[in-house]
Amino acid sequence: MAVVTRGFGGRRPASERPVPPGQYLTDDFPVLSTGPTPNVDAPTWEMTIRTEAGVEHGWDWAGLQALPAEDVTVDIHCVTRWSKQDTHWRGVPVDALFTEVETAAEFAVAHSFGGYTTNVPLDDLLDGRAWVVSEYEGEPLAPLHGGPVRLLVPHLYLWKSAKWLRGLTLHLDDEPGFWEQHGYHPYGDPWSEQRYA
Amino acid sequence: MEHAPAPLDGNCLAGPLAGFFTADVTVVTGCCRHCGDVAMMGASVVYRHPMGAVARCRACTAVLLVVVEHPDGTRVGMAGLAWWRLPVESGPG
Amino acid sequence: MTAWHTGQVVHTEPLTASARVLTLAVPGFSGAVAGQHVDLRLTAPDGYQAVRSYSLARVGADEVVEIAVDEVPDGEVSPYLVHEARPGDLMEVRGPLGGYFVWRPGDAGPVQLVAGGSGIVPLAAMARARATVTTHGAGLFRLLASVRTHADAFFPDELGQTEGLTTTWLYSRQAPAASSRPPGRLTRYDVETYAFAPDAGAHVYVCGPTGFVETAAALLVDAGHDVARIRTERFGGG
Numbered sequence: 164m165a166v167v168t169r170g171f172g173g174r175r176p177a178s179e180r181p182v183p184p185g186q187y188l189t190d191d192f193p194v195l196s197t198g199p200t201p202n203v204d205a206p207t208w209e210m211t212i213r214t215e216a217g218v219e220h221g222w223d224w225a226g227l228q229a230l231p232a233e234d235v236t237v238d239i240h241c242v243t244r245w246s247k248q249d250t251h252w253r254g255v256p257v258d259a260l261f262t263e264v265e266t267a268a269e270f271a272v273a274h275s276f277g278g279y280t281t282n283v284p285l286d287d288l289l290d291g292r293a294w295v296v297s298e299y300e301g302e303p304l305a306p307l308h309g310g311p312v313r314l315l316v317p318h319l320y321l322w323k324s325a326k327w328l329r330g331l332t333l334h335l336d337d338e339p340g341f342w343e344q345h346g347y348h349p350y351g352d353p354w355s356e357q358r359y360a
Numbered sequence: 361m362e363h364a365p366a367p368l369d370g371n372c373l374a375g376p377l378a379g380f381f382t383a384d385v386t387v388v389t390g391c392c393r394h395c396g397d398v399a400m401m402g403a404s405v406v407y408r409h410p411m412g413a414v415a416r417c418r419a420c421t422a423v424l425l426v427v428v429e430h431p432d433g434t435r436v437g438m439a440g441l442a443w444w445r446l447p448v449e450s451g452p453g
Numbered sequence: 454m455t456a457w458h459t460g461q462v463v464h465t466e467p468l469t470a471s472a473r474v475l476t477l478a479v480p481g482f483s484g485a486v487a488g489q490h491v492d493l494r495l496t497a498p499d500g501y502q503a504v505r506s507y508s509l510a511r512v513g514a515d516e517v518v519e520i521a522v523d524e525v526p527d528g529e530v531s532p533y534l535v536h537e538a539r540p541g542d543l544m545e546v547r548g549p550l551g552g553y554f555v556w557r558p559g560d561a562g563p564v565q566l567v568a569g570g571s572g573i574v575p576l577a578a579m580a581r582a583r584a585t586v587t588t589h590g591a592g593l594f595r596l597l598a599s600v601r602t603h604a605d606a607f608f609p610d611e612l613g614q615t616e617g618l619t620t621t622w623l624y625s626r627q628a629p630a631a632s633s634r635p636p637g638r639l640t641r642y643d644v645e646t647y648a649f650a651p652d653a654g655a656h657v658y659v660c661g662p663t664g665f666v667e668t669a670a671a672l673l674v675d676a677g678h679d680v681a682r683i684r685t686e687r688f689g690g691g
């Protein structure tokens with residue numbers, strides 16, 4: 164049992180709604196990084212989906228903007244124990260990217276500019292459960308928060324919502340991403356507190 | 361103004377890696393698997409993400425080492441290092 | 454094996470309007486070398502934890518940890534340490550840590566210290582350790598310390614009269630009337646004027662906010678200092 168430090172509270176508001184176990188609410192949006200912030204301009208941004216058969220589907224900025232976007236209000240949960248309620252995003256449901264993708268894969272790996280990766284079961288990206296977002300709180304998504312485009316998978320811990328998205332690869336087997344290779348949970352459900360493998 | 365958390369020096373790996381090796385890791389010399397740069401770990405560039413510390417090569421920014429302090433024990437990934445060399449006399453640790 | 458020790462605040466002392474010294478009693482803590490740091494772990498009553506690193510301001514006495522903390526506005530831990538912590542409070546301490554950014558009394562040759570803001574803390578520990586060396590072997594120390602104003606300087610009186618040390622304060626926002634240098638950030642001119650010349654072969658220690666450290670190290674290299682002799686300690690920040 165850790166020693167409690169009198170008078171130390173961090174800076175955390177109280178929650179009116181339940182938060183996942185072991186989580187604390189924050190009003191901030193902490194910026195966490197594992198490397199230099201990639202410098203990607205929206206006009207030159209591109210992403211691809213590559214299937215297990217090696218077939219590639221690509222989008223550039225204009226191509227992404229041409230897809231039907233949605234406004235999304237969700238709670239987000241970071242495994243480092245902060246949660247943030249009612250965050251507002253705008254983006255394209257991942258389903259819209261898959262209309263022409265033929266795959267038997269059950270798993271996806273999201274790839275970021277800068278080299279970050281994270282694995283997510285393909286089903287968790289579909290059926291309106293995940294978005295490719297380019298706006299946060301009514302503004303273009305800032306580079307610090309993953310702009311120009313990041314993945315948003317709000318029902319999983321936030322490390323699954325890859326920042327600086329540059330593509331998805333599809334796989335027949337689950338392939339651990341960056342943090343998953345270092346012992347974090349392959350799935351990462353905050354409500355069952357799947358922090359570590 | 362909001363800004364990205366700035367990186368630190370490899371020196372700050374001493375805490376997360378304390379007790380992992382008998383030598384003080386910050387004075388261990390390592391070779392980057394990606395570009396071959398040879399330097400003490402204390403000279404690497406460390407992003408202290410709360411999920412784990414990520415030490416990058418000072419020359420090419422490739423990931424050298426990742427330290428995650430799991431509740432059931434500290435876990436170190438060293439896939440980015442070709443080799444490590446202990447100093448002849450290890451520092452305090 | 455360096456594990457978490459329980460430390461108890463035994464003394465606090467204001468240093469500037471935004472900084473103070475904290476002294477902790479830490480049973481089991483020993484063998485610190487100047488330049489090393491500790492990790493502090495604070496736990497709120499509901500279990501929330503935060504870990505931050507702080508350099509040792511002074512080494513020598515075992516089972517005592519002396520740190521000097523500058524408040525980062527809106528920070529999570531430093532405002533607590535500067536304004537709230539008081540004698541009797543408990544926190545966990547891991548250390549002493551780091552063998553790379555250190556100076557040992559046996560190290561030969563001149564030493565150039567370059568500090569930005571609270572980055573002066575581990576460098577002051579080195580200067581204090583140097584002052585305790587009585588043999589003639591120890592090289593001379595010079596300290597270049599960048600601070601916003603005179604009121605933001607840590608330990609100005611002591612560092613003005615430490616044995617073997619020459620200190621130059623560089624003011625970035627507002628300089629005292631007596632100062633001939635106009636206020637401003639560290640420049641190549643400062644490095645060439647106040648630091649040891651590259652051919653003196655000094656070991657160089659640079660410490661402070663990450664942006665300061667990167668700028669200062671680049672200026673030193675531009676001025677001809679050997680990269681292999683420059684060691685840095687980045688404190689973080691933008």
Ligand SMILES: Cc1cc2nc3c(=O)[nH]c(=O)nc-3n(C[C@H](O)[C@H](O)[C@H](O)COP(=O)(O)OP(=O)(O)OC[C@H]3O[C@@H](n4cnc5c(N)ncnc54)[C@H](O)[C@@H]3O)c2cc1C
Nearest residue numbers: 505506507508521522523528529530531571574688689690
């Ligand atoms: C090896 C090491 C030794 C250190 N020694 C000392 C020391 O002796 N004295 C001391 O006062 N500090 C020292 N620091 C810095 C210290 O660890 C904390 O980063 C600092 O006190 C801020 O913590 P916080 O929780 O208040 O701020 P956080 O809540 O962590 O950060 C709040 C905001 O301030 C920014 N920020 C974080 N750190 C800094 C910084 N250092 N300067 C400016 N902005 C920052 C963050 O990016 C963020 O935007 C050291 C750091 C390291 C790595």
Ligand SMILES: [Zn+2]
Nearest residue numbers: 392395417420
């Ligand atoms: Zn390299």
